Amino acid sequence: MTKSYAHKLGHGSNGDVYRGNLRDGRQVAVKVLKNSRGDDNEFMGEVASIGRISHVSVVTLLGFCLHGPTRALIYEYMPNGSLESFAFSNNDSIEENYSLWLYWEKLFDIAIGVAPGLEYLHGQGNANTVHLNVKPRNILLDQELCPKISDVGVTNLCHGKESKRSTGDVRGRDSYDAPEVVSRKFGAIISKSDVYSYGGMVLEMVRAKRNISVGADTTSKYFAQWLYEHSDQFCNSISDISSETRDLVKKMIIVGLWCIQTAQTNRPLMSRVVEMLESSSIDLELPVRIS
Numbered sequence: 001m002t003k004s005y006a007h008k009l010g011h012g013s014n015g016d017v018y019r020g021n022l023r024d025g026r027q028v029a030v031k032v033l034k035n036s037r038g039d040d041n042e043f044m045g046e047v048a049s050i051g052r053i054s055h056v057s058v059v060t061l062l063g064f065c066l067h068g069p070t071r072a073l074i075y076e077y078m079p080n081g082s083l084e085s086f087a088f089s090n091n092d093s094i095e096e097n098y099s100l101w102l103y104w105e106k107l108f109d110i111a112i113g114v115a116p117g118l119e120y121l122h123g124q125g126n127a128n129t130v131h132l133n134v135k136p137r138n139i140l141l142d143q144e145l146c147p148k149i150s151d152v153g154v155t156n157l158c159h160g161k162e163s164k165r166s167t168g169d170v171r172g173r174d175s176y177d178a179p180e181v182v183s184r185k186f187g188a189i190i191s192k193s194d195v196y197s198y199g200g201m202v203l204e205m206v207r208a209k210r211n212i213s214v215g216a217d218t219t220s221k222y223f224a225q226w227l228y229e230h231s232d233q234f235c236n237s238i239s240d241i242s243s244e245t246r247d248l249v250k251k252m253i254i255v256g257l258w259c260i261q262t263a264q265t266n267r268p269l270m271s272r273v274v275e276m277l278e279s280s281s282i283d284l285e286l287p288v289r290i291s
Helices: 040-051 083-087 104-124 154-159 191-210 221-229 231-236 243-259 270-278
Strands: 008-012 015-021 027-033 061-067 070-076 139-141 147-149
Touching: 027 154, 040 061, 040 070, 040 154, 083 104, 083 139, 083 191, 104 139, 104 147, 104 191, 104 243, 104 270, 191 221, 191 243, 191 270, 221 231, 221 243, 231 243, 243 270
Parallel strands: none
Antiparallel strands: 008 015, 015 027, 027 070, 061 070, 139 147
């Protein structure tokens, strides 16, 4: 199927992803899992749960492979790769930063496209799933650059269901992790942990688009605090866009800042995030503070 893993699409803490082909010629993405836990029956039970998840904003699981110690998940193929590889760069130079030629409207479309998927996972469709790994690497883009959430349920397969209630020792930490993922003192890991990660991702989309550098750590609270204090200045500084597009940018900023509140009770549910993105920025207020 993968021609001996000849074409690697990506890698992560839970496994590597390769391009493959089904017998009917369809391209697929095959994720070969690392350190998958549980016996074969438990694995198939978890895969069956993932397979029941169905939403336009979630990557479709087509099947699985269970061959000796090898366990793999087979997904629909997303030709434009991840949001991370398409719109972000490790190098902040203009030449390297692909997000500079992604229109603000398309960045907003990606943000508002992901939100209903997370709302669905958090309970709207009885999925009741906490993703625990919302980040640009796990947002994939189809032929039309429409976003879909990937890696749903993979944390359970590789770390067990207890990982939902444990802290950041189950996997590598990064700037998209909610405080409670890093330390239990901030509360239990719940759906609002995904809300935090979503907000961090949206703010990073804004930062990368404008190629802004503020201090030593522009992907964390430093940039969020700067943006909180200069949001109007930031929006007004964007040239060659319409007032409608400026409204989209303002909404992304306001939503992002609300989502990254330290206290879980101050973060909105994803259903509220969808409402905010669908409204006008005039009707939205910044949080009282960045906490």
